[in-house]
Amino acid sequence: MTNTKVPFYKHDLGEAELKQIENVFSGAILTTGSTVQRFEERFASLLKSKSAVGLTSCTGALHLSLLALGISEGDEVITTPMTFIATSTAILEAGATPVFADVEPDTGNIDVKKIEQKITGKTKAIMPVHLYGQMCDMVAMKSLADTHGLKIIEDAAHCIEGSRDGYYPGQLADFACFSFYATKNLTCGEGGALVTNSSTLAEQVKLLRTHGMNKTASDREREGYTHWDMTVLGWKYNMDNIQAAMLLPQLDRLDKKSFLRHELSEYYREKLQKNSHINLPTTLDGVKHALHLFPIFVESELRDLTIEKLQQMEISTMVNYRPVHLNSYFRTKFGFKKGDFPIAEEFGERVLSLPFFPGMTKEQVDIVVNSLERVFK
Numbered sequence: 001m002t003n004t005k006v007p008f009y010k011h012d013l014g015e016a017e018l019k020q021i022e023n024v025f026s027g028a029i030l031t032t033g034s035t036v037q038r039f040e041e042r043f044a045s046l047l048k049s050k051s052a053v054g055l056t057s058c059t060g061a062l063h064l065s066l067l068a069l070g071i072s073e074g075d076e077v078i079t080t081p082m083t084f085i086a087t088s089t090a091i092l093e094a095g096a097t098p099v100f101a102d103v104e105p106d107t108g109n110i111d112v113k114k115i116e117q118k119i120t121g122k123t124k125a126i127m128p129v130h131l132y133g134q135m136c137d138m139v140a141m142k143s144l145a146d147t148h149g150l151k152i153i154e155d156a157a158h159c160i161e162g163s164r165d166g167y168y169p170g171q172l173a174d175f176a177c178f179s180f181y182a183t184k185n186l187t188c189g190e191g192g193a194l195v196t197n198s199s200t201l202a203e204q205v206k207l208l209r210t211h212g213m214n215k216t217a218s219d220r221e222r223e224g225y226t227h228w229d230m231t232v233l234g235w236k237y238n239m240d241n242i243q244a245a246m247l248l249p250q251l252d253r254l255d256k257k258s259f260l261r262h263e264l265s266e267y268y269r270e271k272l273q274k275n276s277h278i279n280l281p282t283t284l285d286g287v288k289h290a291l292h293l294f295p296i297f298v299e300s301e302l303r304d305l306t307i308e309k310l311q312q313m314e315i316s317t318m319v320n321y322r323p324v325h326l327n328s329y330f331r332t333k334f335g336f337k338k339g340d341f342p343i344a345e346e347f348g349e350r351v352l353s354l355p356f357f358p359g360m361t362k363e364q365v366d367i368v369v370n371s372l373e374r375v376f377k
């Protein structure tokens, strides 16, 4: 949608990012090098994790997390159907089987009590998603995982700035994975990273992100050419210096932008409370919300009509998400059908995400709110 009155999202990349890109251009290495390393150090410290590894996507981060933990064919990974498909497809890419557990009705996050019911002898890991930026109950999940000897890989694509009960993504898990896709809170167009507190696992992921080769371009830059060896089957998921250059200056703006997100969210909530057709999401106690998206809930019969009418008024919305298991591929491959995960399904029928980004003005929020009033008249 171009020329919309209120866009769904607008990035704020500009001079600071261009300057960093220029620095990369004047250096020798465009691919993974010292700029990526600087980003990794700052990102790990932001998340209070020992290591971060820069990658080309969150999907790649999820995939490599599974591989580094030795999860493959015959293994099951418990995850949520209320997410973007990548959470499940990464499990399939690793050769393992995604097993869904239904979600909590108030947050849309995977329900820890329902995870327990899905554990079998084949279960190797849990892959929760911190939906919209509200963290799952990681304390309860970690305790369950420890009881059953399971690994945890967090899909934290929505949750760079969030925490719960004082824990950040990655602190109660083996890995937390992040996305720098075009509309995410931190973006370089396409990109991703993971954090981990295990330096052994971080090294393993670094090997896996560049074909399993034991020498990289920056090694050649430092030491000159020496023969390399391929020691494991790896993939091609390494972040390059240009992506890292775009990300570095944004780290300085994260706090400020998070503050703006909270201000806008409060303003939206205050105005939308008056609309009896709209339900607003809940933030639980102990949660610092990353507010990646601003979802609202309407009657399921009116949801698609609402999207259509807003579109006519030049207001862009999205649905995050229709549940994964009802996509044709998953229905065909696994025999999933409507009714399998009723809470996720109802959630997915009622939800829509409104325009929401730190540079959004209160006037733009007013336009969206007034348009919604007209929709329900």
Ligand SMILES: *Cc1c(COP(=O)(O)O)cnc(C)c1O
Pocket (backbone or CB within 6 Å): 056, 057, 058, 059, 060, 083, 084, 086, 087, 129, 155, 157, 158, 178, 179, 180, 181, 191, 192
């Ligand atoms: C965006 C997103 C992903 C995929 O991220 P990419 O960087 O595009 O691979 C995965 N999971 C969730 C929940 C997302 O929102």
